[in-house]
Amino acid sequence: MQAIFCHLANGDSIAAQKSQTKYGHLDFTFSDSREGKLCTKLIEYMEQFDPEGFSTACYEYDRISKLDPWKTTLLVKVKRSIDDQASGEMVGGNAIVSFHLQGQSFFFFTESSSGDNHNKNYY
Numbered sequence: 001m002q003a004i005f006c007h008l009a010n011g012d013s014i015a016a017q018k019s020q021t022k023y024g025h026l027d028f029t030f031s032d033s034r035e036g037k038l039c040t041k042l043i044e045y046m047e048q049f050d051p052e053g054f055s056t057a058c059y060e061y062d063r064i065s066k067l068d069p070w071k072t073t074l075l076v077k078v079k080r081s082i083d084d085q086a087s088g089e090m091v092g093g094n095a096i097v098s099f100h101l102q103g104q105s106f107f108f109f110t111e112s113s114s115g116d117n118h119n120k121n122y123y
Contacts, residue, residue, distance in 0.1 A: 001035045001038075001039060001071075002070075002071070003019045003023070004016045004019050004023075004039045004042075005042075005074045005075065006074065008042060008043070008046055008078045009074045009077045009078050009081075011081055013043050013046050013047050016042075016043050016046075017043055020039050020040065020043065023036075024036065034064070034065065038058075038061045041053070041057040042054060042057055042058075042075075042078070045057060045082070046078065046081075046082055049082055050082070050086075051079055051082045051083045051086055054078070054079055054082055055079060058075050058079075
């Protein structure tokens with residue numbers, strides 16, 4: 001699961017799928033496990049640029065099996081990437097991104113200055 005999350009955090013859904021297939025062959029129970037099903041959903045939502053589906057899948061998994069801080073950090077990064085890709089490049093605008101996980105809400109405020117390519121992120 002961690003390898004798949006790393007590939008997703010790097011924005012590489014193809015490598016994530018290959019890892020999932022690889023681990024599915026090594027452990028035949030992986031694909032039908034909660035972890036395997038979560039990975040399948042996360043890859044699918046990343047490919048569809050669906051941040052709501054991605055958040056929902058994380059939330060549903062986290063309700064039963066708590067995600068540790070490392071996984072949460074990677075998933076937040078992936079969610080932000082999906083949000084950015086779904087909305088396109090920001091030019092001279094601001095954005096607030098929210099992500100709910102482990103009973104906590106994460107809010108990111110991004111400022112983008114139109115003339116100087118400087119971005120400020122507040123977490």
